[in-house]
Amino acid sequence: MSIIINGGGITGAILALMLSKLTKGDVEISLIEKHSPYCCDAQLSLNICPPQVIALSRGAYSELIRLNVAPILSSCSTIIKQVEVSEYPWFNKVLIKARDYQLSELGYVIELNIFRKRLFDILCNQSTVTVYCPAILKKIKREKKNNIIILDNGYQIVSKLMVAADGAYSELATNCGMQWFRWNYQQIAVVSKITTEIPHFGRAFEIFTEHGPLAVLPMSNDYSVLIWCISDTRQKEVSIWNKNKFSQELQNIFGWRLGKILNVERRFFYNLWLTRAHSHISHRLALVGNAAQSLHPVAGQGFNLGLRDIVVLSKVIVQALYQNLDIGDYSVLNKYQKHRYLDQCRIIKITDGLVRLFSNHHLPLVVTRKMGLFFLSYSTLLKHLLVNVILNWKTD
Structure with missing residues (x-):
């Protein structure tokens, strides 16, 4: 065979x-x-x-x-201890910490x-x-x-x-x-490594914006990887931003969760399709x-x-x-x-x-999203359901 x-x-x-x-x-x-x-x-x-x-x-x-392959996995993986989910520019956020569920980690970032x-x-x-x-x-x-x-x-x-x-x-x-x-999301993912004033300490972030989600994931040596999804109509505009301009725009959305963004390395652009x-x-x-x-x-x-x-x-x-x-x-x-x-x-x-859901700007859906994140942030039951989705491993 x-x-x-x-x-x-x-x-x-x-x-x-x-x-x-x-x-x-x-x-x-x-x-x-x-x-x-x-x-x-x-x-x-x-x-x-x-x-x-x-x-x-x-x-x-x-x-x-x-x-x-445990030895090689551990050599190229970074533990995710905490996940923060929020929507820009609102202040509601959902915070999931591994220790709240008697876990050492929620997941891993593999290089x-x-x-x-x-x-x-x-x-x-x-x-x-x-x-x-x-x-x-x-x-x-x-x-x-x-x-x-x-x-x-x-x-x-x-x-x-x-x-x-x-x-x-x-x-x-x-x-x-x-x-x-094939479905074209009409979005571009901007991917780069960034360094920040405050170490990530195993924290991951997902921020939903009107143009697409922005994720910051922990990496080794106190780097973080940025995956910023934007409308494909903005690719040309964003691609010509110099490093300072890009850092400022990123700081405006990501905020000061990890302090000042010190450096953004080379940016790579990917079309997003289902x-x-x-x-x-x-x-x-x-x-x-x-x-x-x-x-x-x-x-x-x-x-x-x-x-x-x-x-x-x-x-x-x-x-x-x-x-x-x-x-x-x-x-x-x-x-x-x-x-x-x-x-x-x-x-x-x-x-x-x-x-x-998060790309839709109709007022009823905007209100629903805000209420959903609000209740999720304060409901232990809803948080447990979300954690089960994150941690779940089923093949059927």
């Missing part, structure tokens, strides 16, 4: 490692990735590589710990450039994993009982199952005729992570959702192996799709609903 994973980003790398451990050598895994994770070192030193981070829930972190490089170090030492990097998928031959992948160097790989883990608008899935629902594949499976093909669905960054749910895709697909594959079934058979893959449907729909509705 053999599996091809196209995409050696964090999603594909974790899937390869998980399958290698769960199948105990019964499956040969081929991981194809066009960009080496080691090339980012030079880019980071030149400040031309964007700060790539993910917010990881406690449940998701625990799932990764089961892969025996992907470091994590991915160290995952590759582990994968290259797995006897059942072959890493093709840098390599590009050039041609696919889909046959009844196998797939044949031809790489740009002419190398051919035969597999029972292909997994698209190559992100939104997946090249592999596109070549196999898959289609996506994408969801019409089907997450096809003939000997499964989609995971951003290839299956790509979300707005509000509430930081995207990677956690994609990780649950990985967990469920891995379990379905292992179960099929033990039952001597063809791991690429449509009936096997359909179990994965059915098992993931409700969770995917729920998270998409939550994130999409938040974006639409």
Whole structure:
């Protein structure tokens, strides 16, 4: 039995490692990735590589710990001890502290450039994993009982199952005729590393503004990462702001929660879309992570959702192996799709609903939002419900 994973980003790398451990050598895994994770070192030193981070829930972190990657996780993660949610310019805010729930943390911020490089170090030492990097998928031959992948160097790989883990608008899935629902939020995410007068002490912030949410997440060495969502009509205006102007505008919205903003590093701009594949499976093909669905960054749910895709697909594959079934058979893959449907729909509705709710300027909704944050900030029961959503880890 053999599996091809196209995409050696964090999603594909974790899937390869998980399958290698769960199948105990019964499956040969081929991981194809066009960009080496080691090339980012030079880019980071030149400040031309964007700060790539993910917010990881406690449940998701625990799932990764089961892969025996605790040392590398701890080396590139920052604990979130407190989350503050508010709406600009109103003063209502919801404060969630880990210690109020007898927890040491609410979640983690993972620095992907470091994590991915160290995952590759582990994968290259797995006897059942072959890493093709840098390599590009050039041609696919889909046959009844196998797939044949031809790489740009002419190398051919035969597999029972292909997994698209190559992100939104997946090249592999596109070549196999898959289609996506797409919704343009007409927003741009401005991403940068910032330093502040007061250390973050593990505090994370989400501020909803009329143009989109603004998140500040804690990082190592007292850096914070800024994810500021603005209307796409303002991209040109914001892109020409000098560092002082940008810092002033950011300070006006973020306030003095961490004191004065001392420095803003290079800014990177990303268009924000909701994408969801019409089907997450096809003939000997499964989609995971951003290839299956790509979300707005509000509430930081995207990677956690994609990780649950990985967990469920891995379990379905292992179960099929033990039952001597063809791991690429449509009936096997359909179990994965059915098992993931409700969770995917729920998270998409939550994130999409938040974006639409806080981007709407109709007076009744503005009043409702203000009242909602007011009651949430004073209601223990509502806070507990919100915390359960943040900490929850379910794959169905």
